[in-house]
Amino acid sequence: MTRRLKLTEGTLPVLVVLAILLVALAFAGPAFNEPAGYLALLKRAAPLMILAIGQYFVIVSGGFDLSVGSLVTAEVVIAARLIDGEEGATAWVLLFMLGFGALVGLVNGLITTRLLVPSFIVTLGMLLVLDGAVFLWTGGAPRGALSDAFRTVGRSGFEVPLLGQVPWSVVLLAVIVVAAVFFMRGGTGRTLVAVGDNETAVRLGGGRVERLRTLAFVLSGLSAAVAAVLLGGFAGVSAQVGDGLEFRVITAVVLGGVLLGGGRGSVVAAMAGALTLEALFSLLNLLGVSGGLESAVQGVIIIAAVAYASAGSNLFRHKVVNQEKKNVKEETAAQQ
């Protein structure tokens, strides 16, 4: 029983907040009296949740990925230019996008791990490079158009009796969530958390720290590519689509109780953080709060969550430090 509770370390608070928000939503708007309202919320939150999974891998292994917002923009703009309204081009452009996302992640990862540049700087640089490249290439105005097939995943869904329309993006999200959870329960996932917590221990234990960290960046790049498919599908071509996403996703991950600096937090909680953030914004909107408050709320959340986490982790660390010495793997499992 204690063991089960331990598994949810860091996950419980965000789930509580999420539950409160979902109940509040039901009172705030008539749309949330039916499943359709919640499905619409999930559809809206899906890109951020997928990004949160990618960002979680990086943060939990002790890094940051600030380049995801500009990567999303770059992916959407490139896709529009390559597809240029031609349905037939959709499939290979989708593959190209995944490849490009992985490549950007690989570059981030290799520079961080091999040249030992802090990931904060590497990905900040990547953000600027991508922003600049997109601007140079498009002159600030995206050209081309996305095909209808490309837009299906982000825009439409299929009818299910009782539930109403289930968006494709929610199905895709579900698949990715299951994959992420299995990955984190496996050996590689556990070692990834251990890298964030105690790199030396992992190294001594024979773990390939550089390779794992690079993998985290590649996964983050891939998640940005998928998010770009969903966001581009949702609203079409735009050169602003990824603006500010990097901060929003870090807010989400932090809200999910994932420790900045790495080593603690669960992937489910990171996603729950993203959903919580979107639910919060929906609620604010339903209450008629102006959009300007969104940034302020994000700021408050980052500060509050980090303050809470550092107060919490101090208590936590005293308890586990002895156990950690005995068995690193056991400890990582506990954090899951």
Add this chain to the structure above:
Amino acid sequence: MSKKKLLRSSSFALAAAGVLALSACSSDLPADTGGTTGTTTAAGAPAGSEFFDQAEYDRQLALRSATPQGPADKPWEQALEPAMTDTAKYKKDGPYNICFSNASVDNPWRQVGWKTMQAEAELHPEIAKFTTLDAEAKDDKQISDIQSLTSQDCHALIVSPNTTATLTPAVEQACATGIPVITFDRGVNTECPVTAIHPIGGYAFGASAAEFLAKSIPAGGKVLGLRVLPGVDVLEHRWAAAEKIFAANGVQVVGAEFTGNDSAKAKSIVSDYLQREGKIDGIWMDDGTAAVPVLEAFEDAGAEAPAISGEDQQQFLEKWKSENLKAFAPTYPTYQWRTPVIAALKVLKGEQVPKEWILPQPVIETSTLDQYLTAGMPPLHYGLCGCKEMPGFPDKWK
């Protein structure tokens, strides 16, 4: 242990609840001014707003029905109520080197305009050189661009200012060097340029759109205002005029939100409002970039398409035609990019030009839609480019 955990989680929940409570408190303000009860406040607001100038508002609304002078088939050469100014002292023999300090090409509107301007410059063999510097939307870069251009052998300098106040001294300095200076699009706070070129303006734009919506939606219907950014005078004028017209016609404004020109954000905002209000009869936009995603928000929610004001952007015009929308497009024509080149040549030939060159600002209605819709143009093209007859059309604009 589990007790401590519970404590921690509840304190977190409390903190979150605090955030919520905080936001609920501050929601009083926007709800009162922008909400349904706010139309009365809004009616009074424009008069006191720093961005509202009653005299200019009246002037622009009247200019909409003024008869332009100049060739009817070339609106970029026309002028409304021009007061001509003498340019004899700038007369020079060609060939000319004309210089241009551009604020930026960072949006589709400026891109279409910039292509049109280059095509115009190519039309005139007496222009030997067309030197351009792009300020990339940075005031400081534009100030040094202008300084650098005035120290070269430019015969005339065209400026499209990035911002009004900051660029004013730079333009004054350029005037002081003795070369003729021409501004267009946005203006500067000085009389020194030989001619300042611009369409009628933001009040006319906002008012035309609001008048269309007021007569297109049922009595007491709900309109959502979608704005790009706060604090930009042209955009503020658009909304100030709209608020005034809506208030006068009893239109219920359910909200005015900033989209930051982000299609996804605009679409999300509209989805939220549809959930909140149930039905929205009209969409007022101060920039048409997000018009199509906004219409898609209605489609995706299974709601009836609203009456909508957009701009002359190709993808909006196409959707308007194919779906027979109840739509309207006040414009800020891109053909105005042709005028400064024409003006520069007139000045260098010693011909008179209007001191304030006000261009006509046509509106697109369903009856005139076909005139501005050209099949095969890219989605972000602007219909009022005045470029259809230019050499290289349409390929250069694709």
